[in-house]
Amino acid sequence: xxxxxxxxxxxxxxxxxxxxxxxxxxxxxxxxxxxxxxxxxxxxxxxxxxxxxxxxxxxxxxxxxxxxxxxxxxxxxxxxxxxxxxxxxxxxxxxxxxxxxxxxxxxxxxxxxxxxxxxxxxxxxxxxxxxxxxxxxxxxxxxxxxxxxxxxxxxxxxxxxxxxxxxx
Numbered sequence: 250x251x252x253x254x255x256x257x258x259x260x261x262x263x264x265x266x267x268x269x270x271x272x273x274x275x276x277x278x279x280x281x282x283x284x285x286x287x288x289x290x291x292x293x294x295x296x297x298x299x300x301x302x303x304x305x306x307x308x309x310x311x312x313x314x315x316x317x318x319x320x321x322x323x324x325x326x327x328x329x330x331x332x333x334x335x336x337x338x339x340x341x342x343x344x345x346x347x348x349x350x351x352x353x354x355x356x357x358x359x360x361x362x363x364x365x366x367x368x369x370x371x372x373x374x375x376x377x378x379x380x381x382x383x384x385x386x387x388x389x390x391x392x393x394x395x396x397x398x399x400x401x402x403x404x405x406x407x408x409x410x411x412x413x414x415x416x417x
Contacts, residue, residue: 289301296318296331296332296335299328302320302321302322302325302328303318303319303320303321303328303332303382304318304319304320304321305317305318305409305411306318306411306413307402307405307406307409307411307413308402308413309399309402309403309413309414309415309416312388312389312390312395313372313386313387313388313389313395313398314387314398314399314402315384315385315386315387316336316339316384316385316387316402316405317379317382317383317384318332318335318336318382318383318384319332319379319381319382320332320381320382323380323381329381329382332382332383333376333378333382333383336376336382336383336384336385337376337383339374339376339385340374340375340376340385341374343365343369343372343374343385343387344369344373344374345369346365346366346369348362348365348366351401351405355404355408359401359404359405359408360400360401360403360404361396361397361398361399361400361401361402361404362397362401363397364393364394364396364397364400365394365397365398365401368389368391368393368394368397371389371390371391371394372387372388372389372391372394372398373386373387373388373389374386374387375388387402399416402416403415403416
């Protein structure tokens, strides 16, 4: 009986592998996986803390949005401090029109960045501590700046695959 089950499992795995190879989108799926791994690797380097010990959220809000990062383990003081330091730095950089970190992480200029630079006087970036991390709160009253912020955050949600609600 064990041999029969083993044969069925082996055959099933072989068929699944063949089926994946015949998928017309197989190359794109694999490239997406590699892209995700590259984004995570560059993100870890740029942020100074590992993505797999933290949780990221990108929130779209009526007046802008938020970038939130928290530690997965509330006892992880080292990553908690790294998160707060990084997000405080991001708030300052973005306020100055410097988006070099997201451009490095994503290997491209994320949507909305050009407009956010142009409208930087109309957008505020504030660092806020959270009990297990931090947040960069982004606010604007300018309609065009708001659209740019939402484009930027939607891109982050998709590229980091956070599962957060987008503004389709």
